[in-house]
Amino acid sequence: MTAPRLPTGFERTDAEILFPDVKTTLNLFGIHMRRVPGNWSYPSHEHPQYEINYLLEGKQTMTVNGNRVAQRSGDLLLLKPGDVHDSRSGDGEPFTYFCIHFDLDDRLFLSLLSRLEQVLFPADGTVARKVAPALGRMMEPGSAFDAGSIAGRMRLQACAFELFAQLWEAISEETASLPMQxxxxxxxxxxxxxxxxxxxxxxxxxxxxxxxxxxxxxxxxxxxxxxxxxxxxxxxxxxxxxxxxxxxxxxxxxxxxxxxxxxxxxxxxxxxxxxxxxxxxxxxxxxxxxxxxxxxxxxxxxxxxxxx
Known part of the structure; x- marks a missing residue:
């Protein structure tokens, strides 16, 4: 077995590293991946949670708070609580998407999300590129079936926390140019x-x-x-x-x-x-x-x- 490794320099000093308490509560709702036919549509609605909608293939058109948003493969939509939205195919052809609804109690993270002025994050942009690997792990074959067990739920939450860590870093870059007050x-x-x-x-x-x-x-x-x-x-x-x-x-x-x-x-x-x-x-x-x-x-x- 490989022995644990101390941080460089720590073993030579009389030192203490204090780790902050972690008390973030994360709730995940309605996680699903779905392939729908070209004539499929979902009526106007809203959620009390945030929603991540990630398009895997095809084209999707959402109307968010009255504004039309065209989503292509690899694009990510991030909807805020209360955003009124509907969905349909963007070209009359089938498409596949992955969806997560979530809330969490980290005020700093929520404040950052609230500052976002955009809904769509294109596939070649910072946000979509950074979160794609974590989303991919959540969609791996068997993940949905394993989530019924305690260990499976823990693994799903671990993937979700990694997703939000990447989302935090990516959105921080996106909002760096916004007013800082x-x-x-x-x-x-x-x-x-x-x-x-x-x-x-x-x-x-x-x-x-x-x-x-x-x-x-x-x-x-x-x-x-x-x-x-x-x-x-x-x-x-x-x-x-x-x-x-x-x-x-x-x-x-x-x-x-x-x-x-x-x-x-x-x-x-x-x-x-x-x-x-x-x-x-x-x-x-x-x-x-x-x-x-x-x-x-x-x-x-x-x-x-x-x-x-």
Missing amino acids: SYGKVALAHEIARRLQALASQTFHQGQPAESHYGIEEIADELGISGSHASRTFRDVYGKSPRAYWSELVLHEAKQLLADPRHAVQAIAAILGYRDIAHFSRQFKRWTGFAPSDYRRLSGSRSAEQPD
């Missing part, structure tokens, strides 16, 4: 969130006070902006204050620790940087409505009730 605000909020996550991880490891030192002023100084501007920008993008976001990080860590019966509540309070167990218990009850010991007991009961 809106995207700059979102990128700044995302950077503040990333630094808060890193600070939270450091806090939990070192037992620093979790509530009295949540770092937004320090982060603002590092970014060369005022604390008020940092807080206002963060709230505009995430819909909550940095302090509320910080509290969510602490609460998430507390729940993770309480789920492990090896950790006493007093030890958890110390890990999270609270000065005593009473302070931690009051704060946790303010967040959840339960004392930490009650939450542990109730969550343990729910786990025990889950079927094998």
